[in-house]
Amino acid sequence: MRYVVCIKQVPETTDVKINPETNTLMRDGVVSIINPFDMYAIEEGLRLKTMTGGTVTVLSMGPPQADMAIREAIAMGADNGILVSDRAFAGSDTWATSYTLAMAIRKIGDFDLILCGKQASDGDTAQVGPGIAVHLDLPQITYVRKIESIDEKSIVAERLMENGYEVIQSPLPCVLTVVKEINEPRLPSLKGKMAAKKAVIPTWKAVDLNCDPKCIGLDGSPTKVVKIFTPAPRQGGEILKGEPEEFIPQLVAKLKDAVLGAAQ
């Protein structure tokens, strides 16, 4: 079985700070990490490989330094990785990104299951996984919280819904997006770290993927960001002091109307 895990390098968002003078996001010195949800996808790929045999290939689209994210996945146990990187991809929205990744997966050719995190922590769209599925004309199971079984032909997985979960069976190949509940990602092993250091990670460019130039980067992206701004920070309110016997009735009185309003 061949597993392909799509990962994205993102800024470690806890470190994202806003420069009070310029009111912009300060990304200098921000550590880059693998998107947290993609860590679960990598872990699930590795677990499935242990069960069925096969290989885990990590695929990432991004700037040259996204190479580090791929090496980190190899350190966890992935067999190999591919970086998809080209200036021609700059300005890609989710349409162009899912097209580009789908073209890279086509080039990989032989695969049984594609795993993605449910969404990236910087963009939060959850659109690229299903986008890849459509570009490759494959079925999808999103928000997967557990894989119940897998064989050469099909997979049975639980999809987390707002009010419970669905059990879905899909033929392979198929695209999965996974949620946090699915597993606990492992730490890199010493052997893995050595492998990661030595790994040769090919960089595929737009020409290597046979991309239609109209479908990549800015031209392939229907959406356009017209404005970016910092939301007004929420102000802290009133701190209730004194004895609980006093402030609790006051607080409840203040909230009563809102609670009754919310009940409607």
Added chain:
Amino acid sequence: MSDPIKITEKCVFCGACVKACPFGAITQAERKTAPVIDLQKCTLCGSCVVACKFDAIWMKEKTSASIDLSAFKDVWVFAEQHDGDIQTITYELLGEGRKLADSLGMKLCAVLLGSNIQSKSQELIARGADKVYVVDRAELAHFQDEAYGNVLIELVNRHKPNVFLCGASTIGRSLVSRVAVKVNAGLTADCTGLSIDPKTLNLLQTRPAFGGNIMATIETPNARPQMATVRHKVMKEAVASPTRTGEISMETITEILLQSKAHRLKFVPEVESTMNIAEANIIVAGGRGMQSVENFSLLRKLADVLGAGVGASRAAVDSNWVAYSHQVGQTGKTVCPKIYFAIGISGQIQHLAGMQSSDIIIAINKDPDAPIFKVATYGIVGDLFAILPRLTQEFKKVLGK
């Protein structure tokens, strides 16, 4: 390939672009040199082009539309239903969709997919739909990504909507991502603000990114439909007016589009709680400070009195005090209730990202420096085990329960 963005010789080294860049991609070594754009960081958002007063930044123009945009009419809303029950997000979309349709001078239409579902059309009309497109087929009894996706793709190609809104729910996000790719539409996820640009008549879609640290306004100038998923509880529900009339269009769909490779074998409802916290108007959430699974029941008591959903921080979920579906925050759900109780939650940025747009936030924590107090409307510094039962008791009394 030439660079897609450049600072030209018109530059007077004022540095305005350096300040304007939200991604820190532009640096200026010293005052008298031209700034440099780091293309690895640049996302071509265009903020610098707007900020430059000297027209000195050149950015590659997108190839213009290859389709006739004027052929696309009407504002569509996907009517999400579970077992035949129209979900409240649909009414929120109809409320917002009505405003957009009116400012565009277009019709507001709902798209209703399901089995034995036609009778629900009137509910959608009562909430403001001028027209309801109905596909009533046994194969659509419950949500399936492929069949639902194929039907929507067919309907979009058939009727060409200008705007297409869908709830940013599990179903909505899975479904319309497929549709947008197939019909070459732009799709903006999880919008919290929508409006029509009076000049271009484009849909302006505002959404949070980076866990709410920045907001982005996005448009789709050259493609139609303009598609967006919309966050729960942000838009106002359309008020029902039962006597309202509208058109119902029963749509025929060929058999092959209703087939799915993936099949649902079963659905298992959550036993722990029936309340979907993304839809809850009030959420009572607990964190590490609750200390144990037994103590979590104190919090459930308050939730019962208030008719609230139960939320949790990552720490509480990781300790197995409550199921993952209750987790609020970056790796859980984003919620926007009217009232949010954060009890024994310190308020790490990942948690705040999931709840800070709640209308009223009440925080109880023993640490006066806990970051949660920075966003709380009402903060109580103290022992939650002393405060919580009293609070529950007082609400019981006041609400007459």
